[in-house]
Amino acid sequence: MGPILVTGLVGGCIGALYMLALRELTDWLGPDAWGGGEHLVVLVLTGAVVSLLIHTLGTPSDVELLVNNIHVHGGTEEVRGLRALIPASLVGVAAGSAIGPEAPLVTTTGTIGSVLAGKRGLSREDTRVVAITGMAAGFTVLFGAPFGSAVFALEILHRRGLEYHEALMPAIVGSLCGYxxxxxxxVVGLEPIWRFPPVVELSGIDLGLGLLAGVIGAIVAAAFTALTVVLRRVVGWIPAGLRPPVGGLVLGLLGIVTPYALTNGEFQMEHLAEADEAAIVLVGFAAIKLFSAAVAMVCGWKGGFIIPLFFAGFTIGLALEGYLPESAHSWSLILALMVACNVGVTKTALGSTLVVSEMAGFATLPTTLIAAIVSLVLTSEIGLIDTQRRRLSVDVDGPDMGGIDHAAVA
Structure with a gap:
């Protein structure tokens, strides 16, 4: 239990400090603090600062490297990459780039979890569990969705569902600590982050719209992936040191066209929900958000694309709202599209579903989750179903969870 609790608490502290610093910097650098032309200059200068930080402090860490290390080594003890990642991501996200803080934050907390496991001399398998716990704590600081964040941290390591299921309970405990x-x-409240109209009751047609949302989300994800690949080839012709300032210039120009080209879109969704925009305009907002996010990523700005993908699904759902049958619940389609767009890229089906649900209003989920975990810990030595046991091929014990069998409660 010790490494899990410590990692969750430390990850929560680091995440909270990161988000508090981001809020302060955003007040100074964000789009709301400057006019269009002035903010273009801010973005170019921010790109220059990002380039300078990378040149001075070295290549930043990233989620892809962390995920690879978790698979191969159980985690990483290489923290030098955080020296550039943390400040570069803070100034970039604060200035209004269309990518969010999720990737840098989770990379940081996952790395710290790996380091803490290394200092305890844990095995590769145990280190992997603690690293995943750190990632879960980071996600929940951003999303305010402890259950979804834990599952998300597990799923993002794979393309076809979570596989390190022995890390699920530790990840949930660490996520709750971070929360x-x-x-x-x-940094997060006990109320939902988004206040959308509640979906009280679904009809049969809503289930069909879920299938439609999955198809549209897959198309959006494929388009975003292809766009990123193409833009990566294009910027390959630009010297590495110039890419962040060039990216800042492009972002600034797009921001003059529409403010929806800037920021990750988390706080723009509620405004759009109350606005009366034409369908073609809403689709355009989705397109320019994803284009801006791709530009920022390929030009060396540090951040994640999860929330921009949520935004794209949200705006496309709003665009389709006027074309739905009267018996359909438009918000079931909108939320489904938010999930589908993100899952198409991140392959986090369960995690995305839970995160969006929690962020949009399952207010009782954290309290019921806490009750479930406490009950499980207190009854870990009591069993009525005698056949509950570890998987037959188990070769992983995982960190001590105070008597919890990660595969089953015996």
Missing amino acids: AVAAVAG
Whole structure:
């Protein structure tokens, strides 16, 4: 239990400090602090700062490297990459780039979890569990969705569902620890992040719209992936040191066209939900958001694309709202599209579903989850179903969870 609790609490503290610093920097550098032309200059200068940080402090860490290390080594003890990642991502996201803080934050907390496991001399398998716990704590500080964040951290390591299921309970415990720290620090609240109209009852047609959402989400994800690959080839002709400032210039120009080209879109969704925009305009907002996110990524700005993909699904859903039958619930389609667009890229089917559900209003989920975990810990030595046991091929014990069998409660 010790490494899990420590990792969750430390991850929550680091995440809370990161988000508090991001809020302060955003007040200074964000689009709301400057006019269009002035902010273009801010973005170009921010790109120059990002380039300078990378040149001075070295190549930043990233999620892809962390995921690879978790698979191969169980984690990483290489923290030098965080020296550039943390400040570069903070200034970039704060200035209004269309990518969010999720990737840098999770890379940081996952790396810290690996380091803590290494200092305890844990095995590769145990280190992997602790690293995943750190990632879960980072996700929950951003999303305010402890259950979804834990599952998300597990699923993002694979393309076809979570496989390190022995890390699920530790990840949930670490995620709850991170959530508690972030709530105390005022980074997340106990209320939903988004206030969307509730979906009270579904009809048969809503299930069919879920299938439609999956298809549309897959198309959006494929288009975004292809766009990123093409733009990566294009910027390959630009010297590495010039790419961040060039990216800042492009972002600034797009921001003059529409403010929806800037920021990751998390706080723009509620505004759009109350606005009355034409369908073609809403689709355009989705397209320019994803284009801006791709530009930022390929030009060396540090951040993640999860929330921009949520935004794209959201705006496309709003665009389709006026074309739905009267018996259909438009918000079931909108939420489904948010999930589908993200899953198409991240392959996190369960995690994305839970995260969007929690962020959009399952207010009782954290409290029921806490009750479930406490009950499980207190009854870990009591069993009525005698056939519950570890998987037959198990070769992983995982960190001590106070008597919890990660595969089953015996």
